[in-house]
Amino acid sequence: MTQxxxxxxxxxxxxxxxSRQEPEWMTTLRSKALELAQTLELPKLEKTRIDRWDLxxxxxxxxxxxxxxxxxxxxxxxxxxxxxxxxIQRNSGKVYGTLSQDLAAQGVIFTDLETAVREHxxxxxxxxxxxxxxDENLLTALxxxxxxxxxxxxxxxxxxxxxxxxALFLTDDATASFSPHVLIVAEANASVTxxxxxxxxxxxxxIVQNGVVEVFAAAGASVQYASVHSMGKxxxxxxxxxxxxxxxAKMQWVVGELNNGNTMSDTTSVLRGNGSNSDTKVICVGTxxxxxxxxxxxxxxGKASESDMITRxxxxxxxxxxxxxxxxxxxxxxGANGQQTExxxxxxxxxxxxxxxxxxxxxxxxxxxxxxxxxxxxxEQVFYLMSRGISxxxxxxxxxxxxxxxxxxxxxxxxxxxxxxxLVERKLGQ
Numbered sequence: 001m002t003q004x005x006x007x008x009x010x011x012x013x014x015x016x017x018x019s020r021q022e023p024e025w026m027t028t029l030r031s032k033a034l035e036l037a038q039t040l041e042l043p044k045l046e047k048t049r050i051d052r053w054d055l056x057x058x059x060x061x062x063x064x065x066x067x068x069x070x071x072x073x074x075x076x077x078x079x080x081x082x083x084x085x086x087x088i089q090r091n092s093g094k095v096y097g098t099l100s101q102d103l104a105a106q107g108v109i110f111t112d113l114e115t116a117v118r119e120h121x122x123x124x125x126x127x128x129x130x131x132x133x134x135d136e137n138l139l140t141a142l143x144x145x146x147x148x149x150x151x152x153x154x155x156x157x158x159x160x161x162x163x164x165x166x167a168l169f170l171t172d173d174a175t176a177s178f179s180p181h182v183l184i185v186a187e188a189n190a191s192v193t194x195x196x197x198x199x200x201x202x203x204x205x206x207i208v209q210n211g212v213v214e215v216f217a218a219a220g221a222s223v224q225y226a227s228v229h230s231m232g233k234x235x236x237x238x239x240x241x242x243x244x245x246x247x248x249a250k251m252q253w254v255v256g257e258l259n260n261g262n263t264m265s266d267t268t269s270v271l272r273g274n275g276s277n278s279d280t281k282v283i284c285v286g287t288x289x290x291x292x293x294x295x296x297x298x299x300x301x302g303k304a305s306e307s308d309m310i311t312r313x314x315x316x317x318x319x320x321x322x323x324x325x326x327x328x329x330x331x332x333x334x335g336a337n338g339q340q341t342e343x344x345x346x347x348x349x350x351x352x353x354x355x356x357x358x359x360x361x362x363x364x365x366x367x368x369x370x371x372x373x374x375x376x377x378x379x380e381q382v383f384y385l386m387s388r389g390i391s392x393x394x395x396x397x398x399x400x401x402x403x404x405x406x407x408x409x410x411x412x413x414x415x416x417x418x419x420x421x422x423l424v425e426r427k428l429g430q
Contacts, residue, residue: 001130002311004379006034006038006142006410007055007056007057007058007137007142007208007424008058008060008142008145008146008177009060009100010034010145012060012061012062013030013061013145013146014027014030014031014034016061016127017030018364019096019378020114022114022117022118022120023117023118023121024381025121025125026117026119026121026125027036027127029128029129029134029144030144030145030146031145032134032316033141033142033145034141034145035061035143035410036134036135036141037138037141037142037145040135040137040138041137041138042055042137042138042139043136043137043138043139043171043264045264045293045322045324046293046295046324046354046356047293047354048264048291048293048322048383050096050264050293053236053262053291054206054208054236055236056206056208056305057174057205057206057207057208058087058142058146058177058178058179058207058208058210058238059092059173059174059175059176059178059208060090060175060177061092061093061146061148061176061177061208061401062091062092062173062174062175062176062177062272063093063147064089064090064091064092064093064132064149065095066095066096067088067090067095067096067144070083070096071126073088073170074170074172074201075375076199077168077173077199077203078271079201079419080168080197080415080416080419081166081168082096082166082322082415083098083385084100084163085098085099085100085103085110085165085166086098086165086166086167086168087110087112087151087167087168088167088168088358089112089149089150089151089167089168089169090170090171090172091171091173091176091177091178091179092147092148092149092168092176092177092178092426093114093148094112094114094115094149096230096286097110097111097112098100099111099145100163103161104157105160105359105418107154107156107159107409108153108154108155108156108159108161109123109152109153109154110152110153110154110165111151111152112149112150112151112152113147113149113150113151113152113180113181113182113183114148114149114150116152118250120152120154120223121141122274123154123185124152124158125184125250127183127185127214127216128183128214129144129212129214129326130211130214130216130244131188131214131215131216131242131244131270132240132242133215133241134148137358139210139238139240139414140212140240141214142179142210143179143181143210143211143240146177146179146210146393147179147180147181147212147430148149148177148180149169149180149181150182150183151167151180151182151183151196152183152185153182153183153184153185153192153194154159154184154185154187155185155186155187155191155192155221156187156190156268157187157189157190157192158187158188158189158190159190159262160190160191160192160355161186161190161191161193163193164193164194164195164360164412164413165192165193165194165195166194166195166196166197166413167182167195167196167197168196168197168199169196169197169198169199170200170201171199171200171201171207171209171231171235172200172202173195174204174205174206174234175205176210178209179208179209179210179211181211181213181214181251182196182211182212182213182214183211183214184213184214184215184216184223184225185216185218186215186216186217186218186221186222186223186249187218187221188218188219188220188221189218189219189220189221190218190221190222191221191222191223191288192222192223192224193223193224193225193226193412194223194224194226194260195225195226195227195412195413195416196226196227196228197227197228197229197230197416197419198211198227198228198229198230198237199230199231200231200232200234200288200410201232202232202234203232203233203234204234205234206234206235206236206240207234207235207236208235208236208262209231209235209236209238209239210235210238211237211238211239211240212239212241213225213239213240213241213242213283214243214244215226215241215242215244215251216243216244217241217243217244217245217246217249217250217251217276218246218249219246219247219248219249219273220247220248220249221231221246221249221250221254222249222250223243223249223250223387224252224254224412225241225243225251225252225253225254226253226254226255226411226412226413226416227241227253227255227256228255228256228258228416228419228420228423229255229256229257229258229344230256230258230259230260230423231260231261232259232260232261233260233261233288234261235259235260235265235386236262237259237261237262237263237264237265238263238264238265239264239265239266240265240266240268241253241255241265241266241267242266242267242268242269242270243268243269243270243278243292244272245264245269245270245271245272245273245276245277245278245302245305246272246273246276246339247273247274247275247276247302248274248275248276248277248361249273249402250277250278250279251269251275251276251277251278251279252278252279252280252410252414253267253278253279253280253281253282253296254271254281254407254410254411255267255280255281255282255283255290256282256283256411256420256423257283257284257285257294258284258285258420258423258424258427259290260287260288260290260427261290262290262292263284263290263291263293263294264292264293264294265293265294265295266292266295266297267282267295267296267297268295268296268297268299269296269297269298269299269307270299270301271298271299271300271301271302271305271306271307271333271336272301272302273301273302273305274302274303274304274305275302275303275304276302276305276306276310276399277305277306277307278298278306278307278308279307279308279309280296280298280307280308280309280310281309281310281311281410282294282296282309282310282311282312282313282407282408283312283313283314283361283404283407283408283420283424284311284312284313284314284321285313285314285315285316285424285428286313286314286316286317286319286320286321286351286425287313287316287317287319287428288317288318288319289317289318289319290319290320291319291320292313292321292322293321293322293324294311294313294318294321294322294323294324295322295324295325295326296309296311296325296326296340297324297325297327297328298326298327298328298340299324299328299330300327300328300329300330300333300336300338300366301330301332301333302333302336303332303333303334303335303336304334304335304336305333305335305336305337306334306337306338307327307338307339307340308338308339309325309327309339309340309341309353309405310338310341310342310406311323311325311338311341311342311343311355312343312345312403312404312406312407313342313343313344313345313353313429314344314345314400314403314424315344315345315346315347315351315352315353316346316348316349316351316428317346317348317350317351318348318349318350318351318353319334320351320352321344321352321353321354322356323342323344323353323354323355323356323357323371324358325340325341325342325355325356325357325358325370326358326360327339327340327357327358327359327360327362327368327370328360328362329360329362329363329366329368330362330363330416331362331363333363333366334363334365334366335366336363336366336367336368337366337368338359338366338368338369339367339368339369339370340357340369340370340371341371342355342356342357342370342371342373342375343355343371343372343373343374343403344373344375344391345375345376345377345400345403346374346375346376347377347396347400347428353374354374355372355373356372357370357371357372357376371374375399377396377399378399381395381399382395382396382399385398397428400424400428401421402403404424408420408421408424
């Protein structure tokens with residue numbers, strides 16, 4: 001791979017980082033990532049040719065203008081946010097941020113990652129690109145080189161954050177880069193819930209969202225992470241999410257993949273500690289000619305570690321979904337228990353869905369199980385509901401929502417749960 005083929009301007013990336021007075025260690029990291037990108041390839045995805053997607057439009061860093069108040073947001077964005085404990089990124093960087101004095105007094109840090117790199121550099125350096133590695137593939141190298149904005153959330157030892165913290169990521173200028181990095185660190189016995197939304201405005205030029213999420217949960221910590229992506233057809237959404245769990249740490253992922261463009265996401269928990277626990281719930285709805293490749297993965301190292309993951313996908317029109325569930329239990333992880341379920345519901349004869357459950361077991365004294373199904377709306381269920389006086393359309397709608405309910409009901413904020421319901425309705429044309 002040569003310099004000319006990189007979809008970002010290497011010189012501009014380094015110059016903009018220096019102009020933002022970034023510490024030398026981060027600029028050096030960006031520079032090394034650009035060198036690595038020359039030698040790396042795109043990730044090899046199961047049954048998906050990502051090299052055929054339009055991955056040329058990464059945009060360039062643009063200094064965002066601060067948001068005067070929340071009323072200046074587009075209508076779709078205004079309905080999503082609570083003004084307390086909130087960070088808003090518009091295109092390349094933060095435009096709004098608040099944190100309650102009470103949380104700040106307890107040592108909680110909740111700011112954009114660019115600010116955190118300058119003000120809490122040593123802390124960030126200990127964790128940045130340590131769960132996801134720069135050299136994994138071309139996308140992770142490009143992310144390390146060109147990320148901007150993002151979120152840094154740090155919860156000190158024994159601190160419980162009772163109110164959910166929220167971030168909104170908005171792209172409405174396809175010439176501006178949009179590659180946030182979310183970094184969450186929960187120290188021993190800390191507890192926090194974090195929620196983010198990714199949205200876009202306008203259906204103009206193509207843009208690639210190349211994002212990374214890293215979560216570090218120390219011994220006994222509990223992190224709940226809910227994320228809803230609902231961007232337009234012009235956005236190609238690429239996201240790696242990864243959590244590293246120490247002894248007795250708990251991680252809960254709730255993910256709604258409700259984009260209208262091509263989407264690749266990989267949500268992984270590494271259960272490093274004994275007694276660690278991960279619970280992952282994902283829903284997606286595919287429409288038109290969308291291509292989706294969604295992977296959930298749990299890697300067990302710790303003894304008596306437990307994981308569960310549920311993915312529900314609803315496909316219509318000519319959409320294609322590849323749903324991968326991977327449970328890996330390493331040698332020595334005695335007493336581990338890994339369970340997974342992938343289900344795909346087809347609403348059109350031209351839609352396609354593949355559910356690929358994979359168990360990789362290197363230890364004898366463990367429990368592991370999987371269930372997978374791909375099928376259409378059950379005609380008998382529709383007939384039964386119609387016999388009770390319900391129309392065919394309403395019967396199908398009820399069955400679809402019953403199918404998605406195990407995930408939607410887990411959303412930690414009522415307003416977000418309602419939003420997810422609205423997005424599903426909109427995507428299914430109901």
